[in-house]
Amino acid sequence: MTQQIQSPTRSAHTGLPQHAIASGDWGSEQLLALFTRAEWMMRQPRDHLAAIAPGAIVGTLFYQNSTRTRISFETAACLLGAKYVGFASASTTRAGDFFKESLTDTVQVIGSYADLLVLRHVDDDAAERAAEVSPVPVVNAGTGESDHPTQGMLDVWMMTRTLGTITGRRIGLIGDPNCRAIKAIFTMAVTFAPAEVVFLTPEDAHVLPEQRDRLRDLNIGCTTVDSAADLIRRVDATSMIPLELPDFHVATAGATRSDDMPERFKVTRRLLESPAGRETVVLHCGPRGEELPPEVDDLPNVRYFDAVHSGVYLRAALMDMLWSQRTPRVTP
Secondary structure, three states, X not given: OOOOOOOOOOOOOOOOOOOEOOHHHOOHHHHHHHHHHHHHHHOOOHHHHOOOOOOOEEEEXXXXXXXXXXXXXXXHHHHOOOEEEEEXXXXXXXXXXXXXXXXXHHHHHHHOOOOEEEEEEOOOOHHHHHHHHOOOOEEEEEEOXXXXXHHHHHHHHHHHHHHOOOOOOEEEEEOOOOOHHHHHHHHHHHHHOOOEEEEEOOOOOOOOHHHHHHHXXXXXXXXXXXXXXXXXXXXXXXXXXXXXXXXXXXXXXXXOOOOOOOHHHOOOHHHHOOOOHHHOEEEEOOOOOOOOOHHHOOOOOEOHHHHHHHHHHHHHHHHHHHHHOOOOOOOO
């Protein structure tokens, strides 16, 4: 990489994770540094951002479908003056044809071309395996059911931006607690010591024992409710995921969503215009369904598309932080 702009929020210390492969690796201090850098990037003109990493190359390895995550990383690379190479489907590579090239070989090959790798994979341990052999930083863009760190980073940043802080606040989580996105949001949110985490789960899902244990150990309240109305009345902000999920252990799941979602799971306009709902910040990792209908999009506390836009800067800041530990920065 050539001469690069140094943001005033860059830290000279090396106390950051080498990779972004596990949500639990990022504590509150590291997350706040990331959020500060993302906020700084949002205020910069595009020509300034493009001077941050000219000539850098991001490798995108998406063994599983993606819209927001993959394209936001690609957009972030472009904003920073970098380029991206890679694939959006393993079926177009030797990993998905007759040869079935191993993940570790693919990582080492594309890692020899790129300065950073972004990986989405169907295996729970794929990010850890990739990090063990990669010559460059690895970002976990969702692996199996295990983790989705940048989704956790984004949702917690959005809560922090809108509430000022989530310390002492009540946070809602709507969806299966065993889903990788909810796991990541939960893991990162609790590092900021909210007063309570309130869950609304599908009928066949439950709060995980390790999640309850973590909340008990941190002296954070844990509540489950039966409806979106109950949750909205209790919380300051909530993150949602689709109530019906595909199998994250396959590249493409063929089942379709049902058309008869129970009303108790829907965050409707009527609910959000109620006295309690008007003050609740609502996020959704996408793709959304009936649980968050388009009729709420113009409400100021619904931050679905705001988060989509902001996610580009969050991921740009993350890549910049990971690069900063490997490549000397020169301030013009």
